Amino acid sequence: PMEAFVFTLSFDQKFKTLDSLSGQVIFEESNQCGVVFNSLAWDSVNQDVIVVDHKGNIGFYNLYMESCVVWRSLTKDPLIQVVYEPLTHRVLLLSPHVLRIMDVVRGVKFSELNEHTGPVVAMASRPTPQ
Helix, strand or coil: CCCCEEEEECCCCEEEEEECCCCCEEEEEECCCCCCEEEEEEECCCCEEEEEECCCEEEEEECCCCEEEEEEECCCCCCCEEEEECCCCEEEEECCCCEEEEECCCCCCCCCCCCCCCCCCCCCCCCCCC
């Protein structure tokens, strides 16, 4: 079926998804960090709304699951704008002084290792049997 959505951001720290024909709210979400969302993008293939906020967070909200599937703090700087490029699965993130480019890879397990208190200067890895 052909569906048409309208996405809105507001100073009430929410984003809403509305049916463009009826005007009914389909999905509504408040910012988890209590700040204003600055920008959003739409991934029509995966049905995700991608939002960024003033605290440097990015969130992926799935429209049909009606839930947040990923929420990450990327930087301490505000993220001003997000652009999603569907052909390359790339997200462009604009902050006041930096343009960040991220590839969106789905179905990959990862871990963040935050054990160092200073900058990491080198790393090595050993293959593990699967």
